[in-house]
Amino acid sequence: MTEVEPMKIGIGDETKPNTNDPDQKKKPLKRKRLEPSLCKASPEEKQAKIDSLRNEIISLVRFCKELVLENRRALLENVEKVGNSSASLNCMIACLMEESDLPLFKLVDEIFEKVKGRTGNGESVTKASVKSTVLMIGQRLCYGVASAEADLLEDETECALWCWEVRDLKLMPKLVRGPVKVRRTCRKKIHERITAVLGKFLLL
Known part of the structure; x- marks a missing residue:
């Protein structure tokens, strides 16, 4: 029986497109241009957007201030329960300072009026010692x-939403630590939203 020789298929024999042929090159796709009316807002639309963003920032600032005012009473109520020692004096100053929006010099005056007559480390409290404790x-x-260019300690711009916070919450009474943490988180969320809205405002 005659053996049939297998057919050889030359893969390399297939005709390949000539990539060097200019006729074979793909033509670049042209981008469609948007009509001017679709990509550019009218002055009225732009002003309406600006007003909307400005009103949102004002609302956020107002909400943040109301949040502090409504809850700061609990902190001030704890001041009267604090004892008369060096550690308790720091606790008292912490309660009086937390969430205050006052500039440093006004805050020191306010706290001093409420703690004068007490002793700290065996010495009478002075404005200088109050200021030192606040900054510490x-x-x-x-x-x-x-x-x-705003002065971090003395600026009084309302829209800046300045807020004093205790570095270590252990100085605060246990009952108020949880709510204070929650309000700090709320303020951070408000700050993030204000930053986002301001970014949109600057793009207009």
């Missing part, structure tokens, strides 16, 4: 919109 246990944060 607290920090002033901006949750709104502040100028780059």
Whole structure:
């Protein structure tokens, strides 16, 4: 029986397109241009958007202030329960300072009026000692919109939403630590939203 020789298929023999042939090159796709009316807002639409963003920022600032005012009473109520010692004096100053929006010099005056007559480390409290304690246990944060040149400790711009916070919550009475943490989280969320809205505002 005659053996049939297998057929050889030359893969390399297939005709390949000539990539060097200019006729074979793909033509670049042209991007469709948007009509001017679709990509550019009218002055009226732009102003309406600006007003909307501005009103949202104002509402956020107002809400943040109301949040602090409604809940700060609980902190101030705890001041009268604090004892008369060096540690309790720091606790008292912490309660008086937490969530205050005052500039440093006004905050020191306000706290001093409420703690004068007490003793700290065996010495009578002075404005200088109150200021030193405030700067040691607290920090002033901006949750709104502040100028780059603003004085971190003394600026009083309303839209900056300045807020004093105790660095270590252990200085605060246990009963208020939880609510204070929640309000701090709320302020951070408000700050994030204000930053986002401001970014949109600047793009207009």
